[in-house]
Amino acid sequence: MASDYLHRATPVMPAIGDLMANGKLTKSMVDGLEPKPSDYVQWCGQLPGFGVRVRPSGSKSFIVQYRIGGRNSPTRKVTVGTYGKLTVEQAREAAKAILAKAELGEDVAGDRAKRRAELNVAQLCDEYLAEGCDRKKDSTIATDKGRIERHIKPLLGRKRVSEVTRGDVEKFMRDVAKGATATDEKTGKFGRAIVTGGKGTATRTVRLLGGIFTYAVDRGYIETNPRLGVKVYADGKGERFLSASEIEKLGETLRLAETDGLPWQFNEGAKSKHRPVNAENQREKLCPHAIAAIRLLLLTGCRAGEILNLMWKDIDFDRGFINLPDSKTGSKPVLIGAPALQILASLERKADNPYVIVGSKPKEPRSDLKRPWKRVTTHAGLPDLRLHDLRHSYASIGAASGMGLTIVGKLLGHASPATTARYSHFADDPLRRASDNIAGQIAAALGGSKAGAEIIPIAGKAGSNG
Structure with a gap:
């Protein structure tokens, strides 16, 4: 009887040495666990199968691990709860209850997976945002939320997770591309959220949906990902690269914008009483910080958010570096040339603002460059040029100069060589x-x-x- 009893449920135990070294899980032990580049588990040396998982984000959750059917059977994992919401002792008692059920042949993890398979897609999305985004940046999570609320939930939200097929995902993609989820909604007193759909949005949303279903597969809710095999539309990024003559036009416009000012652009139908009367007032000088930001984007290849959120303390004038603590690919130093350093050195610093590109509010950076950028590109005759195209242009000039894609990728801070490969056709x-x-x-x-x-x-x- 004893052997049959142990055969039905076996807690998954770490090595004996690890148990002895770990000791009993306590509050002080859990508090002292530091995050690492990847997930890891600190096991309890007193209760085999009970541990705490530490994620790179620093979040900690209690888990129970066991087998049903003996040592050759697959392991089962159950998340007991999050540290902070549960104490160590509360989690220990819950773990004991789960292990006791497992010894009696009850598969708690399997039962949970079956129940989760009955979740609808909207509920799965909510769980994914709460538990499956630990490694994503806040800005990426905000974008995911928007795509989930505006596209995924309206079209697939009520469907059971276990019922979603590849055909459903393909239809979802076509519907988003055709504008089935297009809206023009009011946000707040003055704002509006305009959602147009299109092939680009459809492709990016289907990729997010695939990630959500991958999470469901990993948790055991479903066996296969219905996104597999779905051919998405081409990204159609429409990358734009400035020619030498276009860079000259841009430079001339920026110089005019900071000296004499750009001619006023009157909107059709605007009331004449709001227009300047005197000819000398019919020009507008743009904010020097906005002009500096545009120049820095072209001279450094940085992303707009990286320049707008740059702080004076992050600039190393002696070595010619800017240190970006929170770029798209994580913290990184960026080597910048003498022209960019000259712009930074000549820019006025505000005593009450730590940011380089100051905004209208004290201690805050400028939020965006939409208005000055539109004024500049319209006057320069480059209405189709996007801010991000300045980064593409920086990269294309580097590739065409014979620097090699590896060097260009390092300057841009690309995490993968495949990202830089798009500029290969410019290479020497x-x-x-x-x-x-x-x-x-x-x-x-x-x-x-x-x-x-x-x-x-x-x-x-x-x-x-x-």
């Missing part, structure tokens, strides 16, 4: 150089070489018929 191509050299030789022989071209003599004696 040996075939291009060979083509230019051959054409140069032929042009020289024809007497039609252009000034400044690299001319390499054709092999063989001059005047030879070959």
Whole structure:
């Protein structure tokens, strides 16, 4: 009987040495656990199968691990609760109850998974946001929430998780692309949220949906991810790269904006009483901090949020670095050139504001560059240019200069070489150089070489018929 009893439920035990070293889980022990780059579990040395999982974010949750059917059976894990909401002792008592049920043949983890499979998609999304986003940045989570509330819940929210098929996901993608979830809703007293849908939104939302279903698979709620095999639309990022002449136009406009000012742009139908009367007042100088931000974006390749949230304390003028504590890819130092350092050195500092690009409120940065950017691009004749295209242009110039994609990727802070690979067509191509050299030789022989071209003599004696 004893052997059968142990065969039905076996707590998953760490090594004996680990148990002895760990000791009993206590409040002081749990408080002292520091986060690491990946998840880890601190097991209790007194109650086998009971532990606390520590995530990279610093969050801690109690778990129970056991097997049903003997040591060759797959492990089962049950999350007891979050530390802070439960004390160590409360979690220990709950763990004992779960292990007792397991010894009697009751699979608590399996039962939970079956119940969770009956969740609808809206409930799964809520759980994912609460428990499955530990490694995401706050800004990314905010974007996910928007896509969930505006697209996923309206179209799939009531459907049972276990009932969602690949065909449902494909239809969802088509519906979002066609604008089925498009809205124009009022937010607050003056704001509006305009949701248009489209193929780009559909692709990004389906990828998020796939991540949510991956979470469901990992938790055992479903066996397969219905997003698998769904072909999404091309991203259609429409990357724009400035030519040398366009950079000159942009530079001329920025200089005019900070000196004489840009001509007023009157909206059609606007009341004339709001327009300046005197000709000398019909120009507008833009904020020097906004102009500096635009120049820095082009000169550094940084993202707009990285420049807008840059603080003076994060600039190392001596070594030519800016230290970004919270970029898209985490904290990182960014090497910047002398022109960017000169802009930073000449920019006025506000005594009550620690940010480089100050906003209208004390101690806060400027929130965005939408208005000055529109004024600048309209005057420069570049209405289709986006702020992020300045980053693309920085990268394309670096790639075309023969620096190598590895160097360009490091300057941009790309976490993966695949991200930089999009600029490979700008790279200094040996075939291009060979083509230019051959054409140069032929042009020289024809007497039609252009000034400044690299001319390499054709092999063989001059005047030879070959």
